[in-house]
Amino acid sequence: MNASDHSTSPVRLKATASPNQPTPTPELEQLYRGFEQELLVPLWTEIGNLMPPHPRSQATAHLWRWDRLKELAAEAGRIVPVGRGGERRAIALANPSLGGRPYATPTLWAAIQYLMPGENAPEHRHTQHAFRFVVEGEGVWTVVGGDSVRMSRGDFLPQAGWNWHAHHNAATEPMAWIDGLDIPFAYNTESQFFEHGRDAINDAERATPERSRSERLWGHPGLRPLSQPIDTPGTPLLAYRWVDTDRALTDQLELEDEGHVGVLSPGHAAVRFTHPGTGRDVLPTIRCEMHRIRRGGSSQRWREVGSSVYQVFDGTGTVRVGQQEWRVQRGDMFVVPSWVNFQASCDAETVSLDLFRFSDAPIFEALHQHRIEVETN
Amino acid sequence: MNASDHSTSPVRLKATASPNQPTPTPELEQLYRGFEQELLVPLWTEIGNLMPPHPRSQATAHLWRWDRLKELAAEAGRIVPVGRGGERRAIALANPSLGGRPYATPTLWAAIQYLMPGENAPEHRHTQHAFRFVVEGEGVWTVVGGDSVRMSRGDFLPQAGWNWHAHHNAATEPMAWIDGLDIPFAYNTESQFFEHGRDAINDAERATPERSRSERLWGHPGLRPLSQPIDTPGTPLLAYRWVDTDRALTDQLELEDEGHVGVLSPGHAAVRFTHPGTGRDVLPTIRCEMHRIRRGGSSQRWREVGSSVYQVFDGTGTVRVGQQEWRVQRGDMFVVPSWVNFQASCDAETVSLDLFRFSDAPIFEALHQHRIEVETN
């Protein structure tokens, strides 16, 4: 790049009279022209934005209503085919402050996926980690590495990166569910790989068993199948069933009733989905949890490094995200940006408010960058 | 120690004419007297024993019959009280080659414990890691840190070191079970602590719940209670129920029938009991597993560093330990010394041969000293 390229430099610097900035002078302007020409940017013009006292998220707290998501997904089901190339009929939440990109948060992708009766989503694999969560419906099986996994209401279905997978709807009704992935993180860090697999899975894989093979191997509490390796980055258990999750949450609240430890805070039960061979997060980059707030109760108010996406699984209540406050019900989805306070409360008219949550916390824990601040009162 | 102490030195050296030994001479004898006086032992007289080509266990393969163990335990139940001081009515297997010491193997303690109706074993805690396994019967609850844990046939009940615990028999029948501990290892390495607790647990602890609080918190597959720490050396789950273990083994054999991976080797299903928060062994020094050999089938033949104790949980079969071979049935216990070959076969007349096993393998794995050799044919 030479002097004549100046006008084409992506760098644009302007000497302004403002506190903490060097006094605008012709010399300074000249220096800035040199910087632009050489593709340089001084720290002193950027530090306030780049190095804030604490995270100031680009993302906005936002709520998406489930009824609208489903309506639009159903309409897409009617007019947009599923197949190789587009790969999935998935429609992603686009945070209003992230420039129209399909990013729920700066690191997380969240989408509603929709499959019509008899449809198949073709096989592929990618290094992005993924999961599915089913807020309602049934009839779809996801086939991961040849293992057919039933998807039903309340089930959590993780699928670690680089596993071949396809989906097929074996029922007579359409089915919707949500997908979570670390697509924005992988995109921004430029670490992603993707491959197409077969266009159609075979008949054996189109089976519709009640339990997947992964569950038969790994779905027994505290029991490791000796034949299986345990050092996989992601979980080998492909389905965490609602019956188990529900019972775990119920148990915590009953323990609280009996005066014993168990709940995260008064009236607030919570479990994390974990790799049964290591106890770590199910996916190296995504943490997934189910929270239950008891009738009339509230969670603590807290903020932490990293962002979360929630979906209301059941019940009604109120959630506060920073200055925002929404009344929410089944299926509604919302984001909590980094270092923004969050609190959830369950209505008095419902048994409990059940919230599915996923976040990017494992990234920060692995890199020793995680912080959390719980409000005490 | 001075010269006149010579006769009292525990060291005794003798110059002998043998290969690899220095020629016996008066000078050498004189040198050896000096060694004795100064409490010294040369490597060259000891190396063959101390540094063999591979482990040559001091322990012997040995079998104890369950009917005799139970008879003697029942007789002890009749005439030996349980209480503070003796602490437990536990009767330990003494390997015939370990000098009459209550050591099943050089590192492991295995005992039958027996509690009469209404009896209580007083509270204590120790750094030795322990577990209980129930081959038959029911009616006893072990109370660990105030949490009452039911003990029934097939249940595995780990109890990591330094937890307060007591037992009480709430039934109208005596009950026997086996205890496994790392007492010999802790004794030889001189690393053990012990404290008495209360002589009697309170009424609330004398409860007889179907499920312990630990199970309600940790007994859900892949689900971690967010309120609980996970970095405990031993497992926080105090009971691994037979219904789960049985199903896991059944699943593996059915997967084999369907042509899928799952069994450890043809006809041989196996699970390891693990810490649900870390996936590691339930106890830092003791590995516990359940093995099932299908009707008419056999395990592979293998040997490994470290010793094991087995108890037949169900079925009949034949076990080969080194040159020994025994026909075994429910309750029978036997030891496999370090680096001695083992193979088990299930009879044709029984559904399966179920073997509970515990070993000291975690010690060697933690210290990078583990080796295993599986015979291939």
Add this chain to the structure above:
Amino acid sequence: MNASDHSTSPVRLKATASPNQPTPTPELEQLYRGFEQELLVPLWTEIGNLMPPHPRSQATAHLWRWDRLKELAAEAGRIVPVGRGGERRAIALANPSLGGRPYATPTLWAAIQYLMPGENAPEHRHTQHAFRFVVEGEGVWTVVGGDSVRMSRGDFLPQAGWNWHAHHNAATEPMAWIDGLDIPFAYNTESQFFEHGRDAINDAERATPERSRSERLWGHPGLRPLSQPIDTPGTPLLAYRWVDTDRALTDQLELEDEGHVGVLSPGHAAVRFTHPGTGRDVLPTIRCEMHRIRRGGSSQRWREVGSSVYQVFDGTGTVRVGQQEWRVQRGDMFVVPSWVNFQASCDAETVSLDLFRFSDAPIFEALHQHRIEVETN
């Protein structure tokens, strides 16, 4: 957001007639309007960009010449003061394809910093991890947690996040060096904290010792000071001196001459700067290495997930980054984007080509996303 907000939605979708896209129809346009209104983006319009077969970096391979960097830094030294607010006279490389942002790569910040005789850079701390590397000059001490650390040619000076630090030039000449930080990564993942410290360090801290206290504690090979904790995320050793680095590289090449293992590949010696208490990377997010290519030799050609910045420390040679090729000399800096091939060759006229390198590899290793592909021929 209601229907009338349409025009303000950041989401913009256009139905186009192209392969893998649904046929443009009025219905589809209508659906897309719904998506825009509800802040939704379908996967099928984005997948090619979001989920490429392998990383396709936004960043460009680019070279900055040291003489120009120094000229501009010197000019900034003349006219831009250093002080609270701007904090540092640091001028960052702005990758030409990253929109004018001060990002050398999507994750890494690289800057030249400049301090005039007698100047002080005020104390602050931040969670972003940082290091300094000195390609020439001396006279500045960086004061980290009260420990004054000399900076001289060839020295590598890491400074893990959240340590207080200031710099002062104790010499009569200006001094320039480079800074590397994970500012873009922290910015994009929104995980950063920053605090101002004292405006001026005290007299004791303005000392100019030959060795810092950290070196006296941690700078002895293989020796851990028993009084110090070792579980710090970043290294406690604040200076890696050129005399040691140079000797380590020389040793590897001499071992190669003698026919022994040691070099990374023929003619290519390399060391990684590591945390002496854990052996891990000096910083949780940044890997730092020194490479030496022997006269007339070349490195292998390889590509890996994640990006790197290099500075030529000594010698002259040729580097190839993807399709680019540059002749380089002392001080020149260049970036290697994710998954772009790199190879370096040393001229025949110079003793060796010494390259300082830093990269974001620890991020990908911690998250199990690292891949490397070395060309074999």
Add this chain to the structure above:
Amino acid sequence: MNASDHSTSPVRLKATASPNQPTPTPELEQLYRGFEQELLVPLWTEIGNLMPPHPRSQATAHLWRWDRLKELAAEAGRIVPVGRGGERRAIALANPSLGGRPYATPTLWAAIQYLMPGENAPEHRHTQHAFRFVVEGEGVWTVVGGDSVRMSRGDFLPQAGWNWHAHHNAATEPMAWIDGLDIPFAYNTESQFFEHGRDAINDAERATPERSRSERLWGHPGLRPLSQPIDTPGTPLLAYRWVDTDRALTDQLELEDEGHVGVLSPGHAAVRFTHPGTGRDVLPTIRCEMHRIRRGGSSQRWREVGSSVYQVFDGTGTVRVGQQEWRVQRGDMFVVPSWVNFQASCDAETVSLDLFRFSDAPIFEALHQHRIEVETN
């Protein structure tokens, strides 16, 4: 075993009238006969010995004087050849309370080894971990995996299990040094393997370089050679030179003089020898450290789980081990049994008291059984 074998049972039980024991009755005697016959031992007769309130070591605190060790070793050098079979002219400390076995403590072997001018100790390898420490003299090279390693006063030379090694004395004087191994631990846990290598190393291996190849690769502070694996259980660095150890200790005491952190306690500097690739102990089962007590100073008084062996490297002082107290000087060796208090003091007439120490602490840390209690006053 049947009834007639009674007299041959190794188990011997006696009903005695004593507290905490069942009342001696004919029935009890009959029960005990049954136990003996079936190779069983009740807990109630053993618990006091087996499960004490805290470790009560079988070993005794004991001191061996270096002048006597050397005299006897020199005499052995005169009359006992070194060669295949006996393998090494090593003479082990036999703790007076461990039955004449060559065990310094229940887990550790400590020996003086002696090699005459021109002698060679034949090549072998074993899984037991070993090190050498040189209190005086020089002239021997140990050859580990073909790498010749000089041994000189103050040098610490670890050698992790399963590495081929031989020694040769290239000087005109005999040389003595000490060996430390985990032989008793490996023996008691039955985990050891041993193989003979070549009877003679080749000429290239008989070299006498100043620095070993391992030092040229790994002996640079904080610098990891990129070509080398780091996940070895034991350290790849085969020599820790006195010049480095001495400087590290000197630095700590000077930092104390200047008012900075660094010493372990007032007047007491200490470093641990560590694996430069992981920061962990040099050997998986043996911890090695060098301690320096300043003139007139003392260490703290502490006790910990596990045993230690010390050798005085330099200076004179007083050591207290439990109730014992000895004045010590260069070369003297003594043991500190498990959970016995230790304190060392340096005389006023000597610059410092330098103590080399090795212990079995890594075993207990790996198994979460370590405890330490430092006396505060």
